Amino acid sequence: MRFMFKTDYEDDIKLFPHGGYIVTYGVLLAFLVVAPFILSSYLVSQLVFVFIYATVGVGLMILTGFTGQASLGHAAFLAIGAYTAAYLQQYNVPFPVYFLVAGVLTGAVGAMVGFPALRLQGIYLVIATISFAFIIEEILARWESVTHGNEGMRVKALQFLGTTVSRDSPSFYFLCLAVLTLTIVGTLNLLRSPTGRAFVAIRDSETAARSMGVNVSLYKVKSFAISAAITGFAGVLFAHKLSFISPEMFTLQLSIEFIIVILIGGAFSPHGAVLGAIFIVMIDPFLTYLKDDVPGMIAAVAATFGAGAATAAKIQSNVAAFASANGLKGAIYGVIIVLFVLFEPLGLYGRWLKIKLFFQLFPLYKRATFKRQKIYVKSERNR
Amino acid sequence: MSYFRAENLSLHFGGLKAVDAVSFAVEKGEILSIIGPNGAGKSSIFNLVSRIYNPTSGRIFFEDQDITEEPAFGIAKLGIARTFQNIELFENATLLSNLLVGRHRHSTTQLWQELLFLPSVKANEKIHRRRVEQVIEFLDLEPYRDKLISGLPYGVRKVIELARALCTEPKLILLDEPSSGLNVEETDDMSFWIRDMKTELGITVLMVEHDMTLVNRVSDRVIALNYGKVLAMGSPAEVQRHPDVVAAYLGA
Numbered sequence: 001m002r003f004m005f006k007t008d009y010e011d012d013i014k015l016f017p018h019g020g021y022i023v024t025y026g027v028l029l030a031f032l033v034v035a036p037f038i039l040s041s042y043l044v045s046q047l048v049f050v051f052i053y054a055t056v057g058v059g060l061m062i063l064t065g066f067t068g069q070a071s072l073g074h075a076a077f078l079a080i081g082a083y084t085a086a087y088l089q090q091y092n093v094p095f096p097v098y099f100l101v102a103g104v105l106t107g108a109v110g111a112m113v114g115f116p117a118l119r120l121q122g123i124y125l126v127i128a129t130i131s132f133a134f135i136i137e138e139i140l141a142r143w144e145s146v147t148h149g150n151e152g153m154r155v156k157a158l159q160f161l162g163t164t165v166s167r168d169s170p171s172f173y174f175l176c177l178a179v180l181t182l183t184i185v186g187t188l189n190l191l192r193s194p195t196g197r198a199f200v201a202i203r204d205s206e207t208a209a210r211s212m213g214v215n216v217s218l219y220k221v222k223s224f225a226i227s228a229a230i231t232g233f234a235g236v237l238f239a240h241k242l243s244f245i246s247p248e249m250f251t252l253q254l255s256i257e258f259i260i261v262i263l264i265g266g267a268f269s270p271h272g273a274v275l276g277a278i279f280i281v282m283i284d285p286f287l288t289y290l291k292d293d294v295p296g297m298i299a300a301v302a303a304t305f306g307a308g309a310a311t312a313a314k315i316q317s318n319v320a321a322f323a324s325a326n327g328l329k330g331a332i333y334g335v336i337i338v339l340f341v342l343f344e345p346l347g348l349y350g351r352w353l354k355i356k357l358f359f360q361l362f363p364l365y366k367r368a369t370f371k372r373q374k375i376y377v378k379s380e381r382n383r
Numbered sequence: 384m385s386y387f388r389a390e391n392l393s394l395h396f397g398g399l400k401a402v403d404a405v406s407f408a409v410e411k412g413e414i415l416s417i418i419g420p421n422g423a424g425k426s427s428i429f430n431l432v433s434r435i436y437n438p439t440s441g442r443i444f445f446e447d448q449d450i451t452e453e454p455a456f457g458i459a460k461l462g463i464a465r466t467f468q469n470i471e472l473f474e475n476a477t478l479l480s481n482l483l484v485g486r487h488r489h490s491t492t493q494l495w496q497e498l499l500f501l502p503s504v505k506a507n508e509k510i511h512r513r514r515v516e517q518v519i520e521f522l523d524l525e526p527y528r529d530k531l532i533s534g535l536p537y538g539v540r541k542v543i544e545l546a547r548a549l550c551t552e553p554k555l556i557l558l559d560e561p562s563s564g565l566n567v568e569e570t571d572d573m574s575f576w577i578r579d580m581k582t583e584l585g586i587t588v589l590m591v592e593h594d595m596t597l598v599n600r601v602s603d604r605v606i607a608l609n610y611g612k613v614l615a616m617g618s619p620a621e622v623q624r625h626p627d628v629v630a631a632y633l634g635a
Contacts, residue, residue, distance in 0.1 A: 013509070
């Protein structure tokens, strides 16, 4: 067990409380730097998606995890970022410019969504953000002069300083990694300064935050804007990675995927966004596996237990029909959300913290450490 | 002119007059207690002063400035802090970050500086941290610095409420039943702290309290309320002897 001896107020402010962190994150960074040269191109591509999803996850976490304002509209913010990039690219605007414009524009839209959201709480806010997402989806499909409607838009490869950065190149991988890293560092910086603390204060008690001098409306709008801007930046990368965008990519299901990212990872730390992103990116390969390999395996098992050839074939086709059924993905998402909310509300990162504490305190760990306690009911009337 | 005064303050919920034309003044550096039976309108007055409710009529002045129209967050910036009867702490944060939120009105850094965590932000953070540490020392909260609020006992939370209010470096502090739910020793501690706040930190105190022992020990003046109206005002002994107050508590 490690005992921290603090001798300076800075010890409470540092990002890395002790040297062990520098070693572990150094190793992780070293691995990520060499990864595009040693891993297969498929895995590298998956990693890029992990980075993009994790960036959105961190953005959503600022709003939902830290400020306590739920949003099911982040697919729309992603779409605004992506379409801004695709639109400006047609006019040969350089990458750094449209990257920034996309972020700023999405942030401004986020602030605009934030204003009506000031009067909404909980489930009503969720409904409002869903409707916002539907409005944006509809605009993308109908405003054909700008978005080409349902035909979608092609996104050319990224041009930077006269060189073409292909979407599968290591350079693009490093760009996404850099955006994610900067987002995480910025978020951590925010959390250890007055703005981040004001966000957390709003999440836990608006009344108390107000009486401590926090302008609740201003900070909610700020939170919306920051969250949307980060998602907008991710949208540019998303557009480049897919090289083609159309309205049906930015549906409610995508928003739900983002919620799953932070729910499964753990909505209280950027670690959670990364873990959740890995999880959600792995779902598609898992479904493919379910579709391609599992029916045959089950049939083979059935055959060894004495099922006839006809029965085995029937089992195989039934399992295959189940595995490739429409909406299986949505059903899996639903089951995952329910299971995590019930049994692992702190997400994967929470589980990791528990395991870590178990070994740190061995054999004195007690399960109640992480138990949510609700002892005293707060007054609801002052909301 | 008084340091803080309320003039003809009223708060009506439909036909119910929770606060009815109440006027009172608080002098600088005094401890004024508001007492009264349940439902007398004590907490409503607090919520009016801290601008959580809008008064139906009447005006509130602080340091000769009309604060009736001030938004709730502006009150704290003027130097008025409050605690809550039903603890309103930030449950899922540590004691330190709760107290640091109390420093919010003193933060001067801009968003972009915070995103980059520039040296100026760091310097400010250290100043905040030092001020918070002084409050922690004043209220003996050292053992709980890095503890999550959700795991702390009620008595400690009550003290943290006070600590968070003190972190705003207020000129006037509103204490809403500071001793409710505390045992005898904790109430003793509380009364010393309230005294010290006045003598050492020079803070003016306006408090609502049911525990008459505490009221007698710390108050300079007492206001008794019933049905939203002022029954009596004066020294603790005077108010307790006042026939209307006796009638309100014991029945005529």
